[in-house]
Amino acid sequence: MDLKKLKEVPKSYVKEILRSLSKFERLKKIPFFAGIHFKDAEKELDGKIEGYRMIDRQSARVWRIVELSRDGRRPQCLDYVKGIFTDFVELSGDRLAGEDKSVMAGLGKIGGRTVAILGQNKGKDTKERIKYNFGMSVPEGYRKSIRIMDIADRFGFPVVTFVDTPAAYAGMEAEDKGQAGAIATSILKMFEVSVPIIVVLIGEGGSGGALALAVGNEVAMLENSTYSVITPEGCAAILWRDPAGTKLAARALKITSPDLARLKVVDRIIHEPMGGAHNDPRRMVKIVKRYLTDALGRWSKFSGEELKMMRAQRFEKFGFFEETDTF
Amino acid sequence: MEEKIKCRKCGREIEREAFLLNLRVCPYCNDHTILGSMDRILITADEGSFREFSRDMKSVDFLKFFDLKSYKERLMEAKLKTGLNEAIVTGEAKIGGHPVALGVMDFGFMGGSMGSVVGEKIRRLCDFSIKKVVPLIIFASSGGARMQEGIMSLMQMAKTVSAVNRVREKKIPYFCIITYPTSGGVSASFATIADIIISEPGALFCFAGPRVVSQTIKKEIPPDFGLAERNLKNGQVDMIAGRKEIRDTLARLIRLFSS
Numbered sequence: 001m002d003l004k005k006l007k008e009v010p011k012s013y014v015k016e017i018l019r020s021l022s023k024f025e026r027l028k029k030i031p032f033f034a035g036i037h038f039k040d041a042e043k044e045l046d047g048k049i050e051g052y053r054m055i056d057r058q059s060a061r062v063w064r065i066v067e068l069s070r071d072g073r074r075p076q077c078l079d080y081v082k083g084i085f086t087d088f089v090e091l092s093g094d095r096l097a098g099e100d101k102s103v104m105a106g107l108g109k110i111g112g113r114t115v116a117i118l119g120q121n122k123g124k125d126t127k128e129r130i131k132y133n134f135g136m137s138v139p140e141g142y143r144k145s146i147r148i149m150d151i152a153d154r155f156g157f158p159v160v161t162f163v164d165t166p167a168a169y170a171g172m173e174a175e176d177k178g179q180a181g182a183i184a185t186s187i188l189k190m191f192e193v194s195v196p197i198i199v200v201l202i203g204e205g206g207s208g209g210a211l212a213l214a215v216g217n218e219v220a221m222l223e224n225s226t227y228s229v230i231t232p233e234g235c236a237a238i239l240w241r242d243p244a245g246t247k248l249a250a251r252a253l254k255i256t257s258p259d260l261a262r263l264k265v266v267d268r269i270i271h272e273p274m275g276g277a278h279n280d281p282r283r284m285v286k287i288v289k290r291y292l293t294d295a296l297g298r299w300s301k302f303s304g305e306e307l308k309m310m311r312a313q314r315f316e317k318f319g320f321f322e323e324t325d326t327f
Numbered sequence: 328m329e330e331k332i333k334c335r336k337c338g339r340e341i342e343r344e345a346f347l348l349n350l351r352v353c354p355y356c357n358d359h360t361i362l363g364s365m366d367r368i369l370i371t372a373d374e375g376s377f378r379e380f381s382r383d384m385k386s387v388d389f390l391k392f393f394d395l396k397s398y399k400e401r402l403m404e405a406k407l408k409t410g411l412n413e414a415i416v417t418g419e420a421k422i423g424g425h426p427v428a429l430g431v432m433d434f435g436f437m438g439g440s441m442g443s444v445v446g447e448k449i450r451r452l453c454d455f456s457i458k459k460v461v462p463l464i465i466f467a468s469s470g471g472a473r474m475q476e477g478i479m480s481l482m483q484m485a486k487t488v489s490a491v492n493r494v495r496e497k498k499i500p501y502f503c504i505i506t507y508p509t510s511g512g513v514s515a516s517f518a519t520i521a522d523i524i525i526s527e528p529g530a531l532f533c534f535a536g537p538r539v540v541s542q543t544i545k546k547e548i549p550p551d552f553g554l555a556e557r558n559l560k561n562g563q564v565d566m567i568a569g570r571k572e573i574r575d576t577l578a579r580l581i582r583l584f585s586s
Contacts, residue, residue: 055393168515170535170543175553178563180514180534187485188520191492207472207481208515208534215485229472229481229512239394239474252393253477265478312489316450318482319443320389323381 059247065256066232068224069204070166073278075285077104077119077162080202083285084292085110085117091148093140097177100141102133102165103213105148107157111293113300116152118145118213119162122203135204136169139182142212146182146189153193158296161213163201167231168209183212190215191311194304198295200288201225201266202277217299217311220268220291221257222284224276227265228255265318268295334358336529350570359507359527359570363409364416364433367466371574372420372429379418380451386413386444390477398475401437409435413444414469417452422464423578425585428456430465434508439469441513442476446483449517453490456499462581463494463501467518471511484516491517500584504573505532505555505564523580525573526555526564 068074081088085108093099104119121128122135152159168179190197190213199216205227214227221227230238235253236245254260257269270291273280302310331340337356346353350370351360368377388398396404406412414436420429430452432439449465456463472480494501503521508531515534518524526532533540533553541548551557558564568576 168534170539172540172544172546172548172552175533175535175540176557176561178519178561180510180532181519181563183515183534184484184488184517184519187488187516188492191485191489208484208512211481211484212515227478227481229476229478230474235474248393252390253474254390255478260478263478265482312493315482315485315489318479318486319447320387320476320479321443321447322385322387324383 055248055251059251062251062256063232063247065224066226066250068276068278069226071276071278072122072124073281074203075277075281076124077121077164077202079281080162080200080285080288081106081108081117081119083282084108084289085115088117092144094143094147096140096143098140100133100138100144101131102135102137102169103141103144105144107151110160110289110296113296114155114157115296116148116157116159117162118148118159119202120165120213122164122166133169135165136167137165137209137212138169138171138174139177139179142168142182142186145213146186149186149189149193152195156195158196158198158299159190159193160292160296161197161199161216163199163205163210163214163227164203164225165206165209166204167206168212183208186212187215191308191315194308196296196299196302196307197311198292198299200270200292201227202288206231215311215315217307217314218268218295219266220270220295221260221266222270222277222288223257223272225257226255227260228253335360352570357528357569359529361434361468361507362570363435364411364431364466367431368416368418368420368429370570371431371466371577372422373424376421377418377429378420379416380455381417381448382412384413384444384448386442386473386476388475389479390475392475392477394475401475405436409433411436413448414439414441414473415445415448417448419455419459419461422574422581425578425581426459426461427577427581428452428459428461428463430463432466432468432513434468434470434506437473438471439513440471440473440480441469441483441487441516442473442480443483445473446486449487450490453494456494456501457497460497460499462499462584463491464504464577465501465517465521466504466506467509467513468506469509469511469513471513480512484512487517488520491520495520495522500580502577502580504568504577505530507531508536510534510536510553524564525566525568525576526558527573528555528567528569530555532558532564 088108090106120135121132123129123132197216199214199219201221232246232250235249260266277284334353336358392398415432417430502523505526
């Protein structure tokens with residue numbers, strides 16, 4: 001009976017449990033081991049297995065949401081822009097180095113009010129995906145956002161962002177052009193502007209690339225979208241060097257809307273049509289439009305200084321720690 | 328203890344004492360190896376001037392993060408290895424007689440990863456810098472965000488940028504020194520929005536690391552990828568300063584900004 005094996009959760013624990021289980025079953029069949037000696041061990045093993053089974057079930061549930069959030073049929077930024085805003089004008093370029101199509105930027109009207117719109121598109125077919133680089137942005141994209149936020153700030157347009165990106169693009173050129181600095185400066189810009197910022201996470205909120213557009217006075221999240229510091233794949237690779245751990249990582253990272261609402265990282269969960277946003281994209285767009293109209297109304301009564309202060313407070317309060325001494 | 332150390336870069340053997348006297352820099356190839364927070368403070372701050380803030384602040388496993396080794400265990404291991412409570416040491420200090428708010432990250436503590444404690448310590452350091460109107464100086468060294476704190480570690484990026492933004496608004500200078508290695512969530516937040524960015528020679532400073540980039544583009548990447556010299560050429564840092572020169576460089580900058 002090798003219980004030690006169970007105490008240290010192995011890389012792909014499920015396999016390991018099953019192995020232990022079969023070993024245990026085999027041992028029981030040996031007459032010499034038959035009988036009462038195994039009772040405690042059996043109980044412990046059962047408890048562990050049940051625990052892992054539960055983790056496994058939860059992981060599978062979380063993974064379904066991850067798959068939904070990445071579903072190519074989901075409405076994307078472009079669908080929301082088309083369905084929500086009137087007089088939309090798309091704007092291009094960072095005026096420094098180039099144009100990044102993965103970030104969509106422009107001005108449009110909602111409820112008679114002009115707003116600046118930023119968002120990421122992933123594309124729905126191969127051609128589009130290549131055009132949008134799968135929603136993975138490069139410095140030009142983040143710098144374009146910064147430029148548009150600057151316009152919004154000077155003209156008093158509220159900013160609405162639609163976040164949907166697996167991650168910032170990890171490429172040579174992107175790094176040479178200062179990917180890290182572009183993301184940091186975009187985050188900084190979102191603290192500097194004196195207009196309301198409303199963020200809607202519509203699909204995949206992938207790490208720094210998502211945060212670069214997600215510093216809002218209010219952050220809303222579609223029910224089946226995700227928001228994470230690292231992809232489950234990346235997390236599993238780093239922690240366990242094992243792709244089998246991907247689903248476990250997805251669960252461990254707490255990336256679904258109820259978890260994030262509990263942590264107060266998102267303020268609102270926007271419910272999706274039955275089965276997911278892709279089942280009724282038009283209705284989904286309408287729901288988001290209603291939410292945005294409402295949110296923009298709520299935030300329009302604050303002054304620029306108040307908005308900045310509230311944004312700073314919203315983000316500076318994040319964190320859990322303990323302290324015995326104070327300074 | 329072994330008398331000789333082999334340089335990881337040039338492979339030459341260095342007398343231990345010579346290596347330490349040279350501040351852990353290889354005397355042959357000038358490789359700037361990783362330096363712990365306390366050593367860094369010792370060689371940067373005026374003697375006896377450093378007073379640490381929030382030394383007792385500790386991380387908690389609020390997500391009950393599922394892992395082979397619990398977050399708690401990993402924290403304990405890091406603590407035993409480094410003698411620190413977290414991946415950054417912050418406090419007040421003097422550099423060349425000038426009072427400053429000083430933060431020094433420690434790569435030895437869970438890869439210098441940024442979680443709630445690092446974020447909160449930086450926020451308080453910024454508050455101190457504003458309250459006392461003293462320059463903010465941070466030595467960065469980090470593999471990125473702390474996965475064990477999930478989304479909360481991503482939020483620390485926004486939190487630290489917000490705190491630094493308040494320092495900026497008060498027109499207080501902020502200098503960041505990039506040391507080997509600085510990447511991920513730290514490079515994409517407070518590190519890159521400094522007024523002046525100084526890099527140690529050969530320091531890796533990037534968002535995505537060389538391995539990730541090479542996997543993504545499915546190509547070999549040049550050996551100088553993300554290194555200080557390439558970053559200087561690309562306009563990503565203001566200057567490269569050797570470990571021995573950093574203290575004087577900082578003192579000079581403080582004088583320039585305080586007139």
